[in-house]
Amino acid sequence: MERLKRMQFWGEDENDDGLIMEILGGIKTATVGSAEKYYQAEGDFDDGGWETGDLVEVYDLKQRLRCRIRITEVYPVKFGEIPEKLWKGEACRSASHFQEVHRACWPDYPLTDEFKLVATHFELVEIIE
Secondary structure (H helix, E strand, O other): OOOOEEEEOOOOOOOOOHHHHHHHOOOOOEEEEEHHHOOOOOOOOOOOOOOOOOEEEEEOOOOOEEEEEEEEEEEEEEOOOOOHHHHHHOOOOOHHHHHHHHHHHOOOOOOOOOOEEEEEEEEEEEEOO
């Protein structure tokens, strides 16, 4: 049997499960990645290239399976044009808050208004105890 696609959510360090806790609590329902790197794997626990309909296993940074999510929507977006459904899905207060948070956690990216992202929306399917 082929394994499910995998995804990880990066916190401030290897012990920061804050984003996963937001998913488990039903608060976080979207994420973004650089369009340039969206289809590239980032190690064994983050495949990249998720598509609408995919069932995805979510791992923490200690490689523990925490939940399964289903991808509900994938679309391109520019950093300067963040739609409301995306910033709300990212548990942000506004588009400017979304931009502020991502500038802080992605210091190596040139986050201009034209910077291309891929937005991925999802729904929580199963919590793994």
